[in-house]
Amino acid sequence: MWDSEYAAQLLPAFLPAFAVTIGATITGFMLAVLFGLLFAIAGRSAAAPVRWASRSVVEFIRSTPLLVQAFFLYYSVPMLTPVAMPAFATGVLALGLHYGTYMSEVFRSGIDAVPRGQWEASTALHLSKRKTWISVILPQAIPPVIPVMGNYLIVIFKETPTLMAITLVELLLTAKTEASATYRVFEPYTIVGLLFLAVSLIFSLGIRRLEKKWSFGRENEKGGLR
Amino acid sequence: MNAPWLDWLPMLLDGTLITIQVALLSAVVSIVLSALAGLGSLSRYAVVRLISRAYVELFRACSLLVLLFWVYFALPFLQIELSKLMAGVLAIGLNIGAYGAEIVRSSVSAVSGGQREAGIALNLSGTQRMLRVILPQAAVRMVPPFGNLMIELLKSTSLVYFITLSDLTYEAMVLRNNYYVWTPYIFGLLLLIYFLISSCISLVSRLLERRLAVWR
Numbered sequence: 001m002w003d004s005e006y007a008a009q010l011l012p013a014f015l016p017a018f019a020v021t022i023g024a025t026i027t028g029f030m031l032a033v034l035f036g037l038l039f040a041i042a043g044r045s046a047a048a049p050v051r052w053a054s055r056s057v058v059e060f061i062r063s064t065p066l067l068v069q070a071f072f073l074y075y076s077v078p079m080l081t082p083v084a085m086p087a088f089a090t091g092v093l094a095l096g097l098h099y100g101t102y103m104s105e106v107f108r109s110g111i112d113a114v115p116r117g118q119w120e121a122s123t124a125l126h127l128s129k130r131k132t133w134i135s136v137i138l139p140q141a142i143p144p145v146i147p148v149m150g151n152y153l154i155v156i157f158k159e160t161p162t163l164m165a166i167t168l169v170e171l172l173l174t175a176k177t178e179a180s181a182t183y184r185v186f187e188p189y190t191i192v193g194l195l196f197l198a199v200s201l202i203f204s205l206g207i208r209r210l211e212k213k214w215s216f217g218r219e220n221e222k223g224g225l226r
Numbered sequence: 227m228n229a230p231w232l233d234w235l236p237m238l239l240d241g242t243l244i245t246i247q248v249a250l251l252s253a254v255v256s257i258v259l260s261a262l263a264g265l266g267s268l269s270r271y272a273v274v275r276l277i278s279r280a281y282v283e284l285f286r287a288c289s290l291l292v293l294l295f296w297v298y299f300a301l302p303f304l305q306i307e308l309s310k311l312m313a314g315v316l317a318i319g320l321n322i323g324a325y326g327a328e329i330v331r332s333s334v335s336a337v338s339g340g341q342r343e344a345g346i347a348l349n350l351s352g353t354q355r356m357l358r359v360i361l362p363q364a365a366v367r368m369v370p371p372f373g374n375l376m377i378e379l380l381k382s383t384s385l386v387y388f389i390t391l392s393d394l395t396y397e398a399m400v401l402r403n404n405y406y407v408w409t410p411y412i413f414g415l416l417l418l419i420y421f422l423i424s425s426c427i428s429l430v431s432r433l434l435e436r437r438l439a440v441w442r
Contacts, residue, residue: 060417060421063377063381063420063421064381064417064420064421064424065380065382065383065384065385065395065420066381067384067385068384068395068398068413068416068417069417071395071399071413071416072410072413072417075413076409076410076413076414079407079409080410157289158288158289158290159291160289161289161291161292162291162385164291164388165387165388172291172292172295175295176295185299185300185303186300186303189292189296189299189300190296190300192292193288193289193292193293193296196287196288196289196292197284197287200287200288200289201283201287204286204287
């Protein structure tokens with residue numbers, strides 16, 4: 001059943017694929033943070049059309065599958081515009097846009113938790129909009145939501161195999177290629193499954209510890225204020 | 227030049243029906259698993275708690291697409307052969323069920339302890355307490371997150387495309403081969419259909435929430 005020798009032969013092929021998976025995860029996550037911030041700030045804009053547009057875009061992206069969005073970006077955008085992006089760039093853009101909409105909700109909750117007085121104080125100090133966001137609101141809104149952001153890092157990691165549909169050579173596509181070359185499917189898919197399981201379990205353990213430390217520190221802070 | 231919308235409709239309709247079928251079946255599997263593992267996490271028996279927690283942790287950590295590949299391609303090597311539909315429903319149900327279990331667990335434990343004590347004081351049996359006191363109150367809390375989870379479920383049905391089950395996404399890819407120049411229109415339409423089905427799910431979830439909250 002399980003052929004260890006064959007499994008060992010597979011490892012060299014999986015190493016670069018693992019690097020691609022991790023690269024896509026990290027780049028996708030950074031884009032998701034960026035888009036998330038943009039959506040969250042636009043969702044609170046003073047101009048109603050901007051607010052409405054941002055919320056509609058978020059709603060639409062959240063309601064449709066990542067796979068179809070990746071197809072749209074990879075196969076349709078080059079036909080509609082002169083821009084043709086390679087699979088990696090398209091894939092991380094799709095991940096970033098898709099999870100940016102989730103991230104915007106995370107940031108929104110963080111921003112809502114900043115006391116009103118902070119906004120009023122910024123107005124009183126005559127700070128510009130930009131300065132208010134960058135120096136007053138975001139530094140208070142982001143730290144409490146860091147553990148939740150970490151959860152989305154794991155979610156993005158688990159979603160990277162979807163990008164094999166647009167020919168990104170990540171772990172699962174490598175397993176498929178190996179399987180079709182040797183007609184032995186059990187080992188490659190099992191190795192990839194265990195790899196995904198191990199990485200996300202280790203990560204979520206780390207995030208849980210971070211969460212505990214974080215909430216502990218924050219409780220202390222509150223206690224200190226009293 | 228107009229896009230031949232009408233030629234596409236029969237195939238997209240077939241695909242939509244398959245997508246809805248996969249979604250409904252895996253919704254049933256995932257809701258049953260959520261209830262079992264969610265209530266199991268709160269069981270007084272350590273073994274039941276352990277099994278429930280292990281299921282939730284394991285399947286939340288697993289990538290759905292990798293699970294789907296494993297169930298469809300690797301399981302036959304253990305003499306378990308499933309049809310495409312069964313493999314898709316099983317993988318999606320197992321994955322979404324693990325998330326649903328957390329919703330059930332947190333909603334049930336959010337019902338105040340006083341309610342449980344009042345049930346004991348009124349001499350209700352454990353089952354009566356659960357069914358008539360705790361669950362009706364927990365259900366109101368469960369509906370909105372379950373609505374979101376069902377949208378996640380709908381979106382994840384698109385992954386059955388990879389095991390060539392002829393769902394909406396698969397049919398759209400076939401159409402794209404036949405009508406290559408219309409690719410952007412086909413994918414645009416595809417996104418729109420998914421958006422419409424998602425909107426129906428959130429509408430149902432909102433109606434259900436209003437219905438269940440009547441007693442409040």
